[in-house]
Amino acid sequence: MFRKILIANRGEIAVRVIRTCRALGIPTVAVYSEVDRHALHVLQADEAICIGAPEPNESYLNIPRIIEAAQQAGADAIHPGYGFLSENATFSQACQDANITFIGPPPEVISSLGDKLTARKLMLENNIPVTPGALLEGDDLNAWKQQAETLGYPIMIKASAGGGGKGMRVVHHPDEFEAACKNAASEARSAFGDDRVYMEKYIANPRHIEVQIFADTHGHAIHLFERECSIQRRHQKIIEECPSPVIDEALRTKMGETAVQAALAANYVNAGTVEFLFDPSDRSFYFLEVNTRLQVEHPITECITGLDLVQWQIMIASGQPLPLSQEQIQRDGHAIECRLYAEDAERQFAPSPGTITGLHMPTGPGIRVDEGVYEGAEVPVYYDPILSKLVCYGPDRETTRQRMVDALRHTAILGLNTSISFLIDALEHEAFRSGDLSTHFIQQHMADWRPKRDDKDLAAIAFLLNEYLMPAQKSHTSSSGDHEELPTPWQTIGTWRIGQS
Numbered sequence: 001m002f003r004k005i006l007i008a009n010r011g012e013i014a015v016r017v018i019r020t021c022r023a024l025g026i027p028t029v030a031v032y033s034e035v036d037r038h039a040l041h042v043l044q045a046d047e048a049i050c051i052g053a054p055e056p057n058e059s060y061l062n063i064p065r066i067i068e069a070a071q072q073a074g075a076d077a078i079h080p081g082y083g084f085l086s087e088n089a090t091f092s093q094a095c096q097d098a099n100i101t102f103i104g105p106p107p108e109v110i111s112s113l114g115d116k117l118t119a120r121k122l123m124l125e126n127n128i129p130v131t132p133g134a135l136l137e138g139d140d141l142n143a144w145k146q147q148a149e150t151l152g153y154p155i156m157i158k159a160s161a162g163g164g165g166k167g168m169r170v171v172h173h174p175d176e177f178e179a180a181c182k183n184a185a186s187e188a189r190s191a192f193g194d195d196r197v198y199m200e201k202y203i204a205n206p207r208h209i210e211v212q213i214f215a216d217t218h219g220h221a222i223h224l225f226e227r228e229c230s231i232q233r234r235h236q237k238i239i240e241e242c243p244s245p246v247i248d249e250a251l252r253t254k255m256g257e258t259a260v261q262a263a264l265a266a267n268y269v270n271a272g273t274v275e276f277l278f279d280p281s282d283r284s285f286y287f288l289e290v291n292t293r294l295q296v297e298h299p300i301t302e303c304i305t306g307l308d309l310v311q312w313q314i315m316i317a318s319g320q321p322l323p324l325s326q327e328q329i330q331r332d333g334h335a336i337e338c339r340l341y342a343e344d345a346e347r348q349f350a351p352s353p354g355t356i357t358g359l360h361m362p363t364g365p366g367i368r369v370d371e372g373v374y375e376g377a378e379v380p381v382y383y384d385p386i387l388s389k390l391v392c393y394g395p396d397r398e399t400t401r402q403r404m405v406d407a408l409r410h411t412a413i414l415g416l417n418t419s420i421s422f423l424i425d426a427l428e429h430e431a432f433r434s435g436d437l438s439t440h441f442i443q444q445h446m447a448d449w450r451p452k453r454d455d456k457d458l459a460a461i462a463f464l465l466n467e468y469l470m471p472a473q474k475s476h477t478s479s480s481g482d483h484e485e486l487p488t489p490w491q492t493i494g495t496w497r498i499g500q501s
Ligand code: MV4
Pocket: 131, 156, 163, 164, 165, 200, 201, 202, 203, 204, 206, 207, 208, 230, 232, 235, 277, 288, 289, 439
């Protein structure tokens, strides 16, 4: 087993990885940027090393500096979390070159699956269903148009290096085809330095279903069922759940087996997610891409399987075979995850950084909180504004949904704006209740949503109560061993309800 693991990340996912390391008795090293000196992951790790300025390129994306930190601390493995360097083949390679185990797939796997065209070709060759489509090679626009005609409109142009919806265009009519190709290619060139594009038949009202896979270094692969992630805004997921309300047992088995075939075709190692588009009109599904990392929404899979996915990642990285066969993997109940973001509903959900002046998280049966912050913590402007994740689990979908609504109503995050009341209204929407989800859910059902309740006033009142009734100095020990005062040391005085009708 590893001597020491460095976590090349921050926030709730770094905290999550540290928790499993503690359970396994493996010492941890946090890395942090200059604005994260007092961040939760720094407080929780056994050691912490500052790796540079706040800008991600200077710190959390700085490969040489992170490798150097691992060597300095004597870490023999690095967990990349999600985002940052987690799907970076160069980083996986740099770890290998430094004789440090990257807890994730080998560099060749990351690069071949990271390129959407290469991945698409690989899946086609292995009889994995992909959306009918065509590569746009060469520069014969008329030949391309001919291919589009054969596919039938509407079509979608996608960037090979794509991600986050960049370089993507829907084309409804041949007249728009040329401009869409050019725009998609130029957007892809400026975003990824790679202007290769391809086209697919456009699925009008898809649902986003993904399958969790694991593969070991001994050639075995298994799946841990599906998650549905249809509730998203601008390619940012907001609510995820499993099992998917639209997938029956036969389809679950078929999609799971397809995902395992995809993993084997790619010589996959470690945790991955095979994404599919599901077309409810004919219940067909199509391979989209493979995410070569542990995902934000992995806790819902942990809830229904009872497994620790970070532990599995560490075991596989240390060379151990998968501990269970497919038949031994059981599923029970229903789980939902909500991402709690620091964002301002009144400004198109723009990031809303600041100081957390008060914090109360819910607890109780079937509630799990993956926290990334604490009362008094600063939320910097430089990074993804996810604060914490709230995960609820129950025997069935409706029990879990109600549990989540109640848990959100008993959550108070003061000092900055959050997505909490938006989440409550999404979960309470009739379409969500009935499981009628689609990737257009927010656009279709919540486009005109405005915060109805006076959350800000309630938050201010709660804040003042805390400040005047219960002042309490907290101090903590920094990574260097010095005692330092936290900037805003208030203490919660009990629960208050934010966002209740
Ligand atoms: C599609 C599609 C419809 N038809 N492909 C968006 C992200 C990228 N990885 C793939 N995406 C899509 N591909 C075809 N042929 C619709 C989307 C899509 C989407 C997919 C999953 C989750 C949310 C989405 C939001 C908008 C569009």
